[in-house]
Each structure stands twice: as C-alpha cells, then as structure tokens.
Amino acid sequence: MLHTSRHAIHPSQYRTFTTSQLRENFLIENIFVQDEISLVYTHYDRLIVGGANPVSKPLTLQTFDSLKADFFLQRREIGIINVGGKGTITVDGTTYTLGNREALYIGRGSKDVVFHPDQATKPLYYFNSAPAHAVYPTRTVTLEQADTVEIGALETSNQRTIRKLLVNSVLPTCQVQMGLTELKTGSVWNTMPPHTHDRRMEAYFYFNIPDNQTVCHFMGEPQETRHIWMQNHQAVISPPWSIHSGAGTSNYIFIWGMAGENLDYSDMDGVKPTELR
Numbered sequence: 001m002l003h004t005s006r007h008a009i010h011p012s013q014y015r016t017f018t019t020s021q022l023r024e025n026f027l028i029e030n031i032f033v034q035d036e037i038s039l040v041y042t043h044y045d046r047l048i049v050g051g052a053n054p055v056s057k058p059l060t061l062q063t064f065d066s067l068k069a070d071f072f073l074q075r076r077e078i079g080i081i082n083v084g085g086k087g088t089i090t091v092d093g094t095t096y097t098l099g100n101r102e103a104l105y106i107g108r109g110s111k112d113v114v115f116h117p118d119q120a121t122k123p124l125y126y127f128n129s130a131p132a133h134a135v136y137p138t139r140t141v142t143l144e145q146a147d148t149v150e151i152g153a154l155e156t157s158n159q160r161t162i163r164k165l166l167v168n169s170v171l172p173t174c175q176v177q178m179g180l181t182e183l184k185t186g187s188v189w190n191t192m193p194p195h196t197h198d199r200r201m202e203a204y205f206y207f208n209i210p211d212n213q214t215v216c217h218f219m220g221e222p223q224e225t226r227h228i229w230m231q232n233h234q235a236v237i238s239p240p241w242s243i244h245s246g247a248g249t250s251n252y253i254f255i256w257g258m259a260g261e262n263l264d265y266s267d268m269d270g271v272k273p274t275e276l277r
C-alpha cells in the first residue's frame with residue numbers, strides 16, 4: 001500500500017502559492033501504480049482518494065498507521081468506480097462484478113476487501129472513502145441504475161451527461177457521494193457555470209483523456225482563481241471554499257466524489273461566468 005497525506009489549506013495561504021505549490025497541495029498525480037493500492041489521506045473531511053491497479057496479483061485493502069484502526073473499513077465506508085474493463089472485487093467472501101464505469105459501495109465494518117486482476121480485461125479501480133457513522137448495505141450500482149441528468153449545450157461547449165451513481169436518490173450512504181460526468185464530443189467545459197459548496201469538499205478524477213490531450217482544471221475562490229494542468233488518470237482536491245471546473249483540449253470523462261455536512265447533491269452556491277476573476 002502506498003499512502004501519503006495532505007493537510008487542509010486556508011484560502012489566504014492558497015493565494016500565495018506558486019504553480020508547484022499548488023500542484024503539491026491539490027493535485028494527485030499517481031492514482032494507478034501497477035500491482036499496488038495507492039492512496040492519499042486528505043484532511044478535507046478526511047476523504048481518502050485512491051486507486052487499485054491489480055495486474056499480476058490480487059490486492060487487499062489494508063489498514064495503515066494514520067487510520068489507527070484494526071481494518072480499513074472499521075470506521076469508514078468506501079465508494080469504488082471501475083474505469084477499466086470488467087473486474088471483480090470480493091468483500092468478506094462475496095464476489096461483486098463491475099463493468100466499465102460501474103460502482104460498488106461497501107459499508108462500514110466490512111473486513112476483507114480484495115481487488116482481483118484480470119489480464120484479459122484490465123480492471124482499474126478509483127475510490128473515495130470517508131468516516132461513516134452507520135452501516136449501510138454493500139451493493140453495486142450499474143449505469144442503468146444511476147440517476148442520470150443531461151445538462152449543458154453544444155453552443156456553450158458544455159454539453160454533458162451526469163451519472164449519479166452513489167447518491168442518496170440511488171442508495172443510502174453516510175457521507176460519500178460519487179458519480180461520473182461525460183462530456184459530449186465537441187464539448188470541453190465541465191461544471192461551467194461553476195459553484196462552491198462550503199458544506200462539502202470534492203475531488204475530481206479525470207480519465208478517458210485521449211493521448212496528447214489535457215484538461216485545465218480551475219480552482220480557488222471565485223474571485224481568486226488558479227489553474228492546474230491535468231493528465232489522464234490524475235485527481236485533484238477541491239477544498240470547500242473552491243470552485244471546481246475544467247476545460248479540456250478534447251472531451252473526456254471525470255469522476256466527482258464528495259464528503260461533508262450533507263448528502264444534498266443540489267446544494268451548490270452558483271457563480272456566474274462573468275463574476276469569475
């Protein structure tokens with residue numbers, strides 16, 4: 001298990017950051033390391049952001065020092081989305097199969113979580129985990145079961161499909177909410193107009209960015225924005241005071257994941273594009 005942590009940054013400190021300080025504090029560059037589980041423990045609502053890339057051996061989700069827990073999910077829940085080919089995860093001996101872009105929610109108290117390799121299909125698992133106050137059932141969510149919304153328009157280069165996978169209209173969770181947003185061909189802007197939600201932090205994980213293309217992710221207080229250039233399979237942390245929006249040099253998909261005060265997806269403080277600075 002590869003693990004690091006990130007402290008929470010005050011917006012007044014963020015304003016002074018150089019490009020490399022911004023990247024060190026908010027960008028997560030290496031989500032997928034071959035035959036490893038790699039994760040970052042953030043001090044934003046204690047959300048853990050990570051990936052599992054089993055290639056030649058099964059990978060077990062293990063506890064580590066910072067958790068001071070007997071096992072990883074002793075006090076936590078986890079949401080997992082497969083961004084590779086079909087794969088299997090076993091949870092306390094029960095096998096769950098996930099197709100591409102399908103999700104698995106695992107409730108608090110599950111002891112033995114194993115990501116299995118498949119050399120033919122090459123599954124790749126992205127996950128978010130947060131502290132949990134209750135035990136909710138472990139289950140998969142398929143694309144058909146997602147709460148799906150069409151939003152934006154080609155005229156404003158932001159036509160996209162939002163697939164809410166692990167949200168309270170689909171299944172109960174304590175804190176974690178996760179889903180996918182897929183940009184239509186010709187559209188490049190996600191989350192534009194942007195928003196903040198001071199009650200929840202968020203992390204974005206970009207994937208399906210074509211070779212030699214990139215996404216410019218915008219963050220910061222609405223009147224004090226900065227940008228971070230992102231590559232395929234990288235994640236970025238969005239503090240509760242920050243907008244989170246991106247524009248790609250092509251279309252792409254990303255996973256959004258949140259933890260915090262409420263489970264209300266629509267709790268957003270919108271910002272008009274003309275108000276941004």
Ligand SMILES: O=C(O)C(=O)C[C@H](O)C(=O)CO
Nearest residue numbers: 160162181190191192202256
């Ligand atoms: O494209 C979008 O708009 C989004 O995907 C928005 C995210 O879901 C989000 O930021 C939820 O708070």
Ligand SMILES: [Zn+2]
Nearest residue numbers: 195197202244
């Ligand atoms: Zn948001």
